[in-house]
Amino acid sequence: MIPGELVPLVAVGVPLAGTLGLTLLPEIADRRRNCWTVSCSLAVAVAVAVAAVTVFRGGRVEAGPWPLVSGLAVHLRLDPLGALFALIASSLWVLATLYSTGYMAHEDHRRRYSVFWLLSLGVTMGLAFAANLFTLYLFYEMLTLSTYPLVVHAGSPEAARAGWHYLGYSFAGAALVLGGFVVLAGLLGPPAFVAGGAAALLPAGAYPALRLAFSCLALGFAVKAAMIPLHGWLPLAMVAPTPVSALLHAVAVVKAGVFGLLRTWFSLFGPETVAALGMVTPFLTLAAITIGLGSVLALQQQDLKRRLAYSTVSQLAYIPLGVALLSPAGVAGGLVHLINHALMKITLFFCAGIIITQTGRTQVNQLSGVGRRLPLTMLAFAVAALGMIGVIPVNGFVSKWQLVVGALHGGEPWVLALLAASALLNAAYYLPIVAGAFFREGGFDPPPEGAQEAPLSMLGPVILLALACLLTGFFPGWTLGLVRAVGLGL
């Protein structure tokens, strides 16, 4: 058994140290490099799993604090919420690493790609393990820097433009987070994450300043969570290689933003304080607008990856929406969507990546009949798409049901209409793809005898993930049990 002090160091340190190993390998040593990245991410996943089990059993997983300067310290500690995020990110990272070994085989600059890929893993783990706002801010800022080279990987003028938007939005967001941090630190010293909220005990006289701090933090994290109107960078960032889009822009980066929002909500302010500050309604409104508008925008996209990106914008907002309903079922709905959306969206992106590499088609209207050529891929796509719409028995239904219950408990029945509208819009932009792929003619031939439709390193993760979407839909008790445990610890 690894002692609790070591796990955070393993989870954060192994990828960071692993990048050093990667830089030593020559560009052409693809096999060794792939082995190395996969085993590093596997090691992280195992360490996180061990840590999560320890945490859910009430144990302590903590490293530090390492004091830096006058009250600031880097401090890593896992709590249930962090464990949830770390579990999702690290396990999906393993699959995505496998997938990207297949996807990237024909791209340039593979070494640079792997270096920043691993670096991003370490930074994401740092986010999950952060025990105070300073550490979170530190890794939030580093996440931008470590993922930027992945976003602009193609090196085209388009990628450059996307890169600028990414940096601009992200740094502005991080600056807002820093601003909120500074205001909070002025009120109560550098804030640590405490169950129930570090700022919960402040007197009402501090509320104007707290309001400012909350707005800064919420907007700052909303940038990475791609909440409208701060989402502009996400669709542009789809120029990145598909594994990057899948992992970073459906799972790690955007979820880091959502995770930051959850931290702000639960560990810094506490729901009661947020309510007392009168910030619930603006927050809820922002989430609702994002859900509605994101779906409408997705409907207009002809590029498959961009459609998925806008779908991410819309779906991610379910999580803050659930949280802002201020009822246990709503919180559970939001948190369970953190898991479910990650599973579904990464499946969709992986399928999109297979479509792009195998057929070269990127536009939605070019995909008629693609199910003939890529039957398994499109089946997986169909499963995840149905989940997005919220059809039983895929896991997306579980989230929606919880959110509906949460909305009724929280006294916000209009959310039902919103969810129904969103489901309808989701159906409108996913079902035509699925239906067209299987039931329309488009000049695709079935895969030649004996040949796979995509390399196993790409198809394997897709099938696993589609199964996971189904399993978590069939057995919602697993994920719901987990998020309820997390909810209790908030």
Next chain:
Amino acid sequence: MMGSVTANLPVLIVAVVLIASYLMPLFARYRRDWCAPTAAGALVAAFAGSAALAARAVTGEVVIVHLGGWSPPWGIEVAVDALTAFMLLVLTGVAMLILVYTISDIGHELAARAVGWYYTSFLLLVAAMLGMAMARDLFNLYVFIEVSSIGACALVASRDTEEATEAAFKYLMLAALGSGLVLFSIGLLYQVTGNLNFAFVAEELTLVYGRYPHVIWVAMCFMVVGFAVKAALFPLHVWLPDAHSFAPSPSSAVLSGLVIKIYAYAMLRLLYTVFGTQFLGADLAASLIRVTLLTLATLSIIGGSLFALVQVDVKRMLAYSSVAQIGYVFLGVGLATPSGLAAALIHVLNHALIKACLFLAAGAIIYRTGKRRTVDLAGMGRRMPVTMAAFTIGALAMIGLPLFNGFVSKWLLFVGGMQARQPVVAGVIILSALLNALYYLPIIWRAYFTPGPEQEESQVEVPLPMLIPIGVLALACILFGVWPAPALALVNQAVATLVPW
């Protein structure tokens, strides 16, 4: 023997550098290859001496030397407390690294006959700065200010091009204006107190403040403006961009990294020890001066960054960035709180490391490729990997990302702003970080992600003696970001001795 060395160590540090400086023209004429080792040896010795003094000063001990055994107010007093020891360490440490770089670089930038004189002025400048750091009377302070002005102008003029001469002339004029204002202030102080030694002047000032408040305020204002000119505080910075960008790269590093800081130090020392209560007081004049300092510092931070944003020449951009960064130091001084003061001091160290690193890296690129424009640096990450890595570290530190030393300064400045009930400081810091990102990141992005011209694919890293100082400075930026404790120990001791809060 040993005892007299330790007792007179402060004087010896200055003397060693000064003597080495005087030897340089001789060596340059008769033994040219002795120049570089002697200069480096002198600075290494000075650094070792400073380290020994710092080890004593960090405990709160003050090493005082009365020259010739004459005690003040008649004799000349030299003292090393924690603040002086801190400055000595920064000055000698960074100057030493820059000198190592200079040895390989300077033959490339100057005519052979000028090299000996270059070392002369370099060492003269360092000696004068060391003297300023330990001077304890107004007269000697003024002498060293003038010597350092001459040394600095010589470093700029050494290039012997039309632009460099013009820049040096402009620098000389404005530096003379600044020294003139300081001299005027010293004259006024001497008139009302009849003393030149800091401690005696300070004591007299409290006695005569009631009788001559206006004279003392005027003296304080002249002092602040004089040093603000010499430290290039916006809008008195007009001489700096030319001087720092047309000078040879090691000169730019020493001018931007050290010289403007030493004037900020001199002002800080005078405001806090000589004017002490008059500066920190609650009356209108004192608070007006503090507010003026804060305003000018803020203007400097924002204005310097805005000007840097539109520069196409990388060295000019770095020069404007120095205008912005010196604003941080003045901001800390103007806040007049323990953390603010600590921020000002730690930023003296941090900016010296960062800016020296950036100027030397830019110099290395110019040395190899002759490229000065930011847009021409495409593909440089591949051609000069170590240099560009150091430049990147420096740039990130300048932006103030956590775990780089720039962040430590910014955080302390923010805490100082809170102590002084000036939350606007936080906004200024964040805005400045964003502006910094706007002009540093494009360079890095181009260097790594834009392919350079086809024919320039081979690696052209500079020779090792130039690479080592750049690397050491870059590593120091990280070291003092991750582990600022040793520097902070000295700084906190300095703050504690400076003002009994």
